[in-house]
Amino acid sequence: MLEHFAKFVIAFDDIAEAGIRHSAQALGRRSFLSIIGGALVGAAALPMLPFDRSGGRAHALAAEDDKACEYWRYCALDGFLCTCCGGSVSSCPPGSEPSAVTWVGTCQNPQDGKTYVISYNDCCGVTSCGRCPCSSNVGERPGYRMGFHNDINWCMANDRTIYHCTIAAVIGVSESG
Ligand code: ABN
Secondary structure, three states, rough: OOOHHHHHHHHHHHHHEEEEEEEHHHHHHHHHHHHHHHHHHHHHHHHHHHOOOOOOOOHHHOOOOOOOOOOOOOOOOEEEEEEOOOOOOOOOOOOEOOOOEEEEEEEEEOOOOOOEEEEEEEOOOOOOOOOEEEEEEHHHHHHHHHOOOOOOEEEEEOOOOEEEEOOEEEEEEOOOO
């Protein structure tokens, strides 16, 4: 067995040597060495290239972070995230109040694959928060379809109409998926 293996290695060695000799003769020694040198430098540089090694992990993590625009409930939210302004994903920061009118969208939760109905209430009565601006527009429509539009101040029907930030409360599961 060992003898067979040794013979195989020697044969392989001979073939490789013959191939290299042939290439060196055909190309000339200088260009043969420059090709080999280029290949070695190229192989050494490969691991330094900027490959994406994250495998989509960053995106998956952002889908669970309610202070990131990529959080799944914010798929149709246009405004400042209340989670960055002292509130939570479904309650307004202290001193502000939820808008009396709102627009409703649907977003898919990547954890269970279900589509949920989300109410995007603006929080009103305090000057604009200015933190974590987001503009996601899944299912959103232009202003002439007002009930499907997110780029307006939904505090318009409140006594205190100043816009502060936006929350995203789950109000049901979408039957249509
Ligand atoms: N619905 C958020 C918002 C408020 C004011 C202006 C534009 C968008």
